[in-house]
Amino acid sequence: MRALLILIFLIALGFIGSRLAFLRTKISLGPRHFFLAGGEYIVLGILLGPAILQLINDHTLRQLNPLLSLILGWVGLLFGLQFQWRRLKKVPLSYFIVAILQAAFTFIFIYIAASLFFIWQFKDLMPAQTIRLTAVVLAAVGSVTAPTCIGFIIKHFHPKGENTKLLEFISNTDALFGLCVLGILFSFFHPSKDLDTKLLAGWQWLIFSIALGILLAALFRYLTIRSTDALEIDIFIIGMLIFSGGISAYLHLSPLFVNFILGVTLANLPFLNKERIYKALHIIEKPLYIILLILAGAVLKILPGLLPYAFVVAVMYVAFRIIAKILSGFLAANLVKLSFPPYKGLGTALASQGGVALAMAINYQQVYINDLSGFVMLIVLISIIANQLISPNLIKSTLTKAGEL
Amino acid sequence: MTRILSLILIFILMKLLQYFNLGIFENIAMEATVALGFVILVAYNVGVVFRRIGLPKLTGYMVTGVIFGPYVIGFLSKEVVMQLKLIDNIALSLIAFSAGRELKLRMLKERAKSIFSITFFAMTMDFLAVSLFVFFASSLALRLGLFPFLKDMSIQTRMVVALLFGCLSLAKSPVTTIAVIEESNARGHFTETVLGVIILKDILLLIFFAIVLSLAKRIVFSQEAFNLVYFAKISWKLLGSLVVGSAVGVLLSLYIRFIKQELVFFVISAAFLATLIANQLKLDPLLLSMSAGFFIENFSKEGDAFLSAIKKGSTLVYIIFFAMAGAGLNLDTLKDVWFIAVILLIVRGSSTWFGISTGSRMVENFAPMRRYGWTGFINQAGVTLAIATIIENTFPQFGPSIKAIALAMIAITDYIGPPLFRWALIKSGEAH
Numbered sequence: 163m164r165a166l167l168i169l170i171f172l173i174a175l176g177f178i179g180s181r182l183a184f185l186r187t188k189i190s191l192g193p194r195h196f197f198l199a200g201g202e203y204i205v206l207g208i209l210l211g212p213a214i215l216q217l218i219n220d221h222t223l224r225q226l227n228p229l230l231s232l233i234l235g236w237v238g239l240l241f242g243l244q245f246q247w248r249r250l251k252k253v254p255l256s257y258f259i260v261a262i263l264q265a266a267f268t269f270i271f272i273y274i275a276a277s278l279f280f281i282w283q284f285k286d287l288m289p290a291q292t293i294r295l296t297a298v299v300l301a302a303v304g305s306v307t308a309p310t311c312i313g314f315i316i317k318h319f320h321p322k323g324e325n326t327k328l329l330e331f332i333s334n335t336d337a338l339f340g341l342c343v344l345g346i347l348f349s350f351f352h353p354s355k356d357l358d359t360k361l362l363a364g365w366q367w368l369i370f371s372i373a374l375g376i377l378l379a380a381l382f383r384y385l386t387i388r389s390t391d392a393l394e395i396d397i398f399i400i401g402m403l404i405f406s407g408g409i410s411a412y413l414h415l416s417p418l419f420v421n422f423i424l425g426v427t428l429a430n431l432p433f434l435n436k437e438r439i440y441k442a443l444h445i446i447e448k449p450l451y452i453i454l455l456i457l458a459g460a461v462l463k464i465l466p467g468l469l470p471y472a473f474v475v476a477v478m479y480v481a482f483r484i485i486a487k488i489l490s491g492f493l494a495a496n497l498v499k500l501s502f503p504p505y506k507g508l509g510t511a512l513a514s515q516g517g518v519a520l521a522m523a524i525n526y527q528q529v530y531i532n533d534l535s536g537f538v539m540l541i542v543l544i545s546i547i548a549n550q551l552i553s554p555n556l557i558k559s560t561l562t563k564a565g566e567l
Numbered sequence: 568m569t570r571i572l573s574l575i576l577i578f579i580l581m582k583l584l585q586y587f588n589l590g591i592f593e594n595i596a597m598e599a600t601v602a603l604g605f606v607i608l609v610a611y612n613v614g615v616v617f618r619r620i621g622l623p624k625l626t627g628y629m630v631t632g633v634i635f636g637p638y639v640i641g642f643l644s645k646e647v648v649m650q651l652k653l654i655d656n657i658a659l660s661l662i663a664f665s666a667g668r669e670l671k672l673r674m675l676k677e678r679a680k681s682i683f684s685i686t687f688f689a690m691t692m693d694f695l696a697v698s699l700f701v702f703f704a705s706s707l708a709l710r711l712g713l714f715p716f717l718k719d720m721s722i723q724t725r726m727v728v729a730l731l732f733g734c735l736s737l738a739k740s741p742v743t744t745i746a747v748i749e750e751s752n753a754r755g756h757f758t759e760t761v762l763g764v765i766i767l768k769d770i771l772l773l774i775f776f777a778i779v780l781s782l783a784k785r786i787v788f789s790q791e792a793f794n795l796v797y798f799a800k801i802s803w804k805l806l807g808s809l810v811v812g813s814a815v816g817v818l819l820s821l822y823i824r825f826i827k828q829e830l831v832f833f834v835i836s837a838a839f840l841a842t843l844i845a846n847q848l849k850l851d852p853l854l855l856s857m858s859a860g861f862f863i864e865n866f867s868k869e870g871d872a873f874l875s876a877i878k879k880g881s882t883l884v885y886i887i888f889f890a891m892a893g894a895g896l897n898l899d900t901l902k903d904v905w906f907i908a909v910i911l912l913i914v915r916g917s918s919t920w921f922g923i924s925t926g927s928r929m930v931e932n933f934a935p936m937r938r939y940g941w942t943g944f945i946n947q948a949g950v951t952l953a954i955a956t957i958i959e960n961t962f963p964q965f966g967p968s969i970k971a972i973a974l975a976m977i978a979i980t981d982y983i984g985p986p987l988f989r990w991a992l993i994k995s996g997e998a999h
Binding site for chain 2 (some may be wrong): 384
């Protein structure tokens with residue numbers, strides 16, 4: 163009963179929040195973007211969660227796990243649907259390579275730094291596998307750029323030029339790398355690995371995840387292929403999201419990754435109701451995203467005594483990530499032959515983080531419950547909030563220096 | 568063909584999950600999530616197939632629950648069914664909102680005599696026929712071994728059992744009847760009369776059962792016959808539900824009128840909160856929600872918007888509710904008592920037909936009501952279960968046996984009731 167009540171409360175907050183507009187308010191760029199991107203809901207989640215007010219306690223959070231799986235699945239599906247071959251064909255291949263290379267370099271830089279840091283700090287306190295896992299997750303999450311901030315700048319300041327187009331494409335695409343890393347992580351470090359009842363090998367879980375995504379896409383297509391009734395399509399969408407999120411979570415795979423594969427497959431299968439499905443998924447985007455933000459804050463668990471230390475580490479992570487992004491952007495843009503000379507500091511505009519990064523961190527914390535998972539969550543939350551505040555100015559400054567604003 | 572292919576794919580996926588028996592991680596919430604998605608996709612498709620062969624969709628949902636429930640294929644375990652039962656509150660309130668909305672003042676004024684007459688005769692016939700049958704047949708039944716729990720019981724106790732069965736026979740399920748009406752988009756004289764009778768019966772039953780229960784306790788436990796506190800509670804339950812329900816109706820209509828946002832989500836939340844309020848204040852959730860719906864239809868201008876929101880939100884809720892009702896059917900219990908249940912249903916069905924036919928003839932002699940009216944009163948879920956549970960808890964000596972028979976009756980009527988009533992709506996010319 164309590165879980166259902168909290169669920170209704172969260173959804174109500176989601177709907178109310180999605181209606182709030184700060185566009186007319188004369189506040190500066192960073193905070194304006196912070197509120198538009200929903201940063202305040204993370205703070206609200208922290209307040210409501212077990213750490214402070216305990217209105218959403220541990221038991222309720224466990225009962226709301228299915229909702230989290232649904233939302234994670236939805237994030238993955240929405241991201242995957244972008245990868246329609248017909249649309250991707252129109253984008254220069256070099257853009258795609260820059261996006262992936264940039265993400266890969268960021269991942270490598272953060273992974274090395276995080277590994278060294280954790281080994282230095284926790285070598286005698288944590289198993290090596292925990293340290294490796296944590297470093298991989300932080301690096302994967304750090305490699306992802308949120309498209310909302312760049313979209314915000316484009317909408318309000320109308321920059322024009324090739325650097326803008328490239329940045330927009332990178333921010334929409336680079337999460338592909340991080341998501342694939344997450345999928346590989348969940349496969350090769352599957353929770354059943356450490357138990358006597360080992361079911362599949364790592365590579366088998368990976369193939370299974372991909373096959374599952376494709377199978378679910380085929381199922382979705384068959385279900386909706388002849389539907390003409392809008393209500394019927396909506397029922398299938400909701401049913402599929404719950405089913406696919408549930409299966410992935412039940413098997414301790416990443417609902418993000420499996421649904422991403424589902425989305426990619428669906429985007430490239432021919433059938434009539436694609437537009438209707440996109441529309442339905444986008445209608446629920448804002449409320450579901452707000453619920454994700456609140457739950458992200460609520461799942462945060464860290465010992466109060468460790469907070470100052472964790473905060474310092476988080477700030478270091480934010481700073482290092484921005485440096486990694488600048489370096490990676492520079493390397494990627496210069497290693498690949500582009501049709502225009504890219505601005506050298508392009509990576510500065512790729513600092514923003516948002517929904518996909520958050521979803522990845524939550525997904526990790528749901529499955530890998532260890533001494534560092536709360537730590538990871540805090541670092542990611544602070545990174546997201548900080549980047550939401552500073553990214554708009556960074557992007558604006560980059561595009562101005564690139565002569566496109 | 569594509570529907571069948573999809574169902575096969577879903578079946579394969581569920582089988583795969585059974586193969587990957589990750590009971591080592593034991594996460595009932597995740598299992599319930601998969602089950603929920605499964606139920607939505609499969610039950611909906613089965614419902615469509617049932618509709619194509621002329622049966623109500625909700626029968627399809629229930630059959631899905633039975634087949635994939637814990638007693639047959641087993642994709643839905645008992646624990647998962649219990650988890651998903653949370654949706655019951657929302658479904659019942661949504662249905663009650665709808666029912667209340669269907670009760671228009673104009674209609675009630677026009678059909679008051681007819682509704683009262685039919686209710687009086689139907690209730691009288693049902694109660695007398697079933698009580699007398701159980702009382703007299705129990706002597707014979709004992710020799711045949713049909714009512715084993717009545718063995719060695721005094722004649723007074725057997726009389727009490729007979730009276731309690733009489734009460735159980737009066738309980739009808741407005742839930743399923745209204746769901747069939749909605750699914751069939753039925754409108755007209757026949758539909759409105761059935762709805763009016765079923766709601767009035769429910770209200771009168773609460774009072775009647777309170778009287779019978781007091782009498783029964785006096786006979787069995789030598790307690791004081793009429794406990795004023797108990798009757799005060801019943802009065803509060805009835806009157807309070809009407810008043811609080813109307814207040815809820817006011818709030819709902821204000822929201823619909825002035826805010827007008829996310830109505831589907833709002834109505835579903837309101838359905839849940841109405842049940843919460845009813846449970847907190849010890850009111851009747853069904854009556855409360857019906858009063859809310861009645862208020863919105865008759866005292867505000869928001870009836871159509873309200874109905875539209877209910878229709879959009881209810882399909883998904885009904886799929887889960889009726890599928891879980893099917894999955895919750897205990898086939899083991901049914902197997903032991905089905906014969907007694909069938910006999911009682913035949914007696915009850917005959918008395919219902921006779922009572923409704925007589926009641927209709929007395930006032931307006933409306934042919935569809937005389938011929939088909941009885942089909943709207945076959946279903947027994949909901950209130951019957953509540954009464955059976957009270958009997959079980961109050962009379963431990965024979966209560967559990969009565970409840971088992973009541974559950975069997977509910978199970979049988981759940982499957983024959985909706986198709987019969989739908990047939991009646993079509994024959995009456997009011998189904999669309």
